[in-house]
Amino acid sequence: MAEAFRALVLDQHDKKVTSEFRNLTTDDLPAGDVLVRVKWSTLNYKDGMILNGLGRLVRTYPHVPGIDFSGEVVTSGDDRYKPGDEVVLTGWRVGEVHWGGYGQMARVKADWLVPLPDGLSGRQAMSIGTAGFTAMLAVMALEEQGVSPDEDGEVLVTGAAGGVGSVAVSILSALGYKVAASTGRAETHDYLRGLGATTLVDRNELTDTSKPLLAERWIGAIDSVGSTTLAHVLSEMKYHGAVSACGLAGGPDLPATVLPFLLRGVRLIGIDSVMCPYATRTKAWERLAKELPTDHLAAATTKIALGDVVEWGEKILKGQVKGRVLIDVQDC
Template sequence: MMGFKALVMEQQGDAGAVAVLRDLEISALPEAEVTVAVDYSTLNYKDGLCLSAKGGGLVRNYPHVAGIDFAGVVEASDDPRYAAGDRVVLTGWRVGEAHWGGYAQKARVKADWLVPLPQGLSTRQAMAVGTAGFTAMLAVMALEDHGLTPEKGEVLVTGAAGGVGSVATAILAARGYQVAAVTGRPETADYLHALGASRIVAREELAETVKRPLEAETWAGCIDAVGGAMLARVLGQIKHGGSVAAVGLAGGSALPASVIPFLLRGINLLGIDSVLCPFERRKLAWARIAAELPMAKLESMVREVGLGDLPQLGADILTGAVQGRVVVDLNK
């Protein structure tokens, strides 16, 4: 195995860490069972934090390679579950945070963290999906596990122009749901309609802190990437027995809500954790992604970049300036 290129976060004194393109030897990789030649990675909100000067509170040790997900081909394995030539995908397990991640042409990780790539899904498509799309599918699965069907009414998606929201909108629409997409950027309306949104809801309509614990029953379910006051407001608008899948906190981690919607309408607030999701659930989610996500719509979300573009894009995603999905070509 040859040396490889990597975007390495290096500590620069009190100023914090900076991203530097380096040529590394295989011996620089951490110890683990499986070595992967990485084809593609992607950019998520957590990656933006890890690429910041202070590591967003997620990175403890430097030098460090960020990138919380990747897809590629196994080069070597000490675990019988994987052999050279196998195509694999990795999301979560604090890779890219506590463990070196996907912003390098090579990665070495635990076999338990990998999932075989489903037939029909390329490594590039897997990273067009990435952690964001994987999380979106977990959210759809959780809502349906709790009784959501298209016949029950509109499903709200907050932060709809972001990574999770974009894929969630496309998946729900493909499954026959009427999707109401929430965005604070009016210029994304055409993009969201193309993904399958049946209507656009201005963020301002839901951003105000809840004043009444119950409002009109409006949404059969919701995938919420915002949290904070918006999530509190949405809880009071969910139909009886409906559910909200919480996937993010772009609007804050506090929840100024009442228990009344839970007690009088029997609604469910479902936490979606993609980081420590068990293997069998992961495998099912990836199989459903391969079968159900419209790939033409997926491609319409994608912007392809190289390692050198990531420092600026990492800053951009933290301010909400990144639309859709960013795919990182490790050989670009």
Template sequence: MFKALVVDKDAESGKTSAAVRELDLGDLPEGEVTVAVEYSTLNYKDGLCIGPGGGLVRHYPHVPGIDLAGTVEASDDPRYAPGDKVVLTGWRVGEAHWGGHAQKARVRADWLVPLPEGLDTRAAMAVGTAGFTAMLAVMALEDHGLVPGGAPVLVTGAAGGVGSVATAILSAIGHEVAAVTGRPEQEAYLKGLGAARVVPRAELAETVKRPLESETWSGCVDAVGGAMLARVLGQMCYGASVAAVGLAGGAALPATVVPFLLRGVNLLGIDSVMQPYDNRVRAWTRVARDLPMDRLEAMVVPATLSDLPGLGAEILRGQVKGRVVIDVNA
């Protein structure tokens, strides 16, 4: 028997409920590898799956948790053996497939990545999908020419999970980081992560009639989208890139093509869910090398399985800062 957060849906009312329950191995879905989960985490998608579903959950009852890290307990795939440390993010685990908010998980071997040297399972979940996405964004900016020493790099939604890790990584590898937030009380937190300055969200929240403004940013990790992304595109330096990782400010993009045509600006889409294996290994290796562990620890909010229903509601309201790490065995 093992414990898991189980979300169920009432057939008549359509309302969902979430509670910690005991399950056995026979309840787990199909997969080649059974993992004894040690830590999981909380992302916005988890909040949707714990609560209203958000169209992500296909079948109930359901175990959410889009991230997990732990030790292989049993494997039918030669790539993994009992005792191996592994990490999993993406592949719609926790949405269409039972996820990591449990003490056991059974998954496809193709979805796993060996835990990189230099990280333990707790640190891996302090990184999680949010930090993995942040590193993918940083690598994409580097692949398109970003190097230290230029104009500042902008990070929007900087107090959130992706933004927090992006701020810490970019600062650690030598960039001057300008962190955007609508929560002025987070200034000390963001500067502790390495931000050189904090930009109030109001300064970038509205579109302007001019398609181009002064060249200000050498790169940007954008978790907001919407009007802010449109505004930022007109402020990028010549040939600079924006890595788009989220849509907290909306999915619409009220922009013009002028920044692309007159300044050669690049808009790079970042998807963490279906990333190929080799790029996953590359990103996790970079995380272990370039993310300062002391700054990572400063982001961590510890929690347990029983805390998840409340935390799921909080993250949907934008009330979660940094990275929630779930000790599934606590």
């Protein structure tokens, strides 16, 4: 029998995206192997864009946004998941081409899910969310390139007050790295120091792209801004430094040259948290459960009701949000 639930539904009229909360039933959901009662979701920059009809990330309407969620399995056509199992979903363009986490029920493919790892509640998992998951992938990529806390130097995190940046600072600090956090918001300095940043860098220091190579500063970097910021960071990497790039807030253009790569052996690794293989996703979530300080997690998280998500979507686009935004999906 179909079950009723509430969801935020986007629609499009005359090329303008509108949103409203509607009463739906599970018969309205798209096809999938597993039906999940969604308990928690998050608000990311991409969600803000989708809520405001920016970037053509959603092509088919009506649509339920929300690019990640955690919850409890209701029914499953896959032997890996049983009713009552706690699960997490990030990626696979959920919330873009497939209905996502801003509804109290979701139906998805079993391959998209990950069992909730031991040591994490569903609420904690979404306090981490796609942003924190991406941050862990970025840290793992630096490790695979040989970047180590034993090296003499700092790892730079750009966009450090945002979702990815906040968790990246916390993870790196917990692992023993010296962390430089870049932000343009002076009011977040104490917040970033509390997460473990040892040095604060004004983002205006990372804008010079007139020279392909500058003085060596960083053993590694996690960049969630892109464009001129990433180009500047590449020019300041130490010999054989590595950069994990995971964001395009500044745009897709990269006004850099090949000199950092040829003359300093710098390595640039793109982080794709969307089409991430199951084994890598599972490893990243297990590490988050063990290595991310829970006190830092709480400090970096703001909880809101699903009913407030449209208002907060506008705030995140205006740069008025720091850290993670956790959504109580059942509160609508």
